[in-house]
Amino acid sequence: MDELADDRALLGRTSTAERVADILRTRIAEGFFPPGVRLSEESIGGALGVSRNTLREAFRLLTHERLLVHQLNRGVFVRVLTVDDVDDIYRTRRLVECAVVHGLGEPPFALDGLVDAVEEGWRAARAADWTGVSTANIHFHRELVALxxxxxxxxxxxxxxxxxxxxxxxxxxPRALHEPYLMRNREILDALLAGERATAERLLMGYLDDSRARIVEVYAKAVDEPAAPET
Incomplete structure (x- = not known):
């Protein structure tokens, strides 16, 4: 047990590092730290009031999550995805999200989170806040998986x-990218509200396939890289 006692100090540091990672993950998702930007240990550590060791542990956690990348002798950067990365993200989403809907039990389903996300998206659209629409869309799919x-x-x-x-x-x-999916989220929600799980699954499959094709095409042009072939 003496060896475990020596590790006691790591508990507080790891907990703090995880909280720092949560903050940075959110900031990255919100675009505060865009892809390709270098993360300064001095400025971030000073702003959050954490030690360099704690911050480096948080960076390590986010590197493991593929949000950051360490470049030797240069520092830590927010990762820039390849087209293959984007394609793989959609393959993973299709496997997980469709399986969640397919595996739902008998209705009624607990859909309050999905309802809130759909309403959030339409509010953002009315305000022409297309980043907000993107965030609401992420919330919708996060709540869908939470089912x-x-x-x-x-x-x-x-x-x-x-x-x-x-x-x-x-x-x-972002408007052209995200606006078409406001109504499709509503259609998936309406099917689930009606207890039509199979319809919701079919709509979701089509949604993800269309979204994958659209985003891969747009992203490939943005980063000047050939799009991944259809599979």
Whole structure:
């Protein structure tokens, strides 16, 4: 037990590092730190009032989540996705999100979170806040996955959706990218409200396939990289 006692100090530091990682993850998802930007240990550590060791642990956690990348002798940067990354994100989303809807039990479903996310999206659209529409869309799909009642699935999708935001920040016309999916989110919600799980799953599959094709095309042009082939 003496060896474990020696590790006691790590508990507080790890907990703090995880909280710092949560803050930075949110800021990255919101575009405060855009793809390609270097993260300054001095300025971030000073702003958050944490030690360099704690901040480096937070960076390590986010590097493991593929949100950051360490470049030797240069520092830590917000990751710039490749087109293959974006394509893989959508393959993962289709596997997880469709499986969640397929595996729902008998209606009625607990849909308050989805209702709030849809309303959030329309409010943002009325205000011409297209970044807000993007955020509401992420919230919708996060709440959809939460219907599985699985902390592990929630954690997986938190990272996947945070990565997806890195792609959104590179696109220069967020309205064209996000506006078409406001109504499609509403259609999926309406199907679930009606207890029509199979219809919701079909709508979701089409949504994700269309979104994948559109975002891969737009992202490839933004980063000047060939789009991934259809599979």
């Amino acid at each position: 599985a009642g699985s902390a592990r699935t929630d954690e997986l999708m938190r990272g996947v959706l945070a990565e997806l935001r890195l792609a959104f920040h590179v696109v220069d016309d």
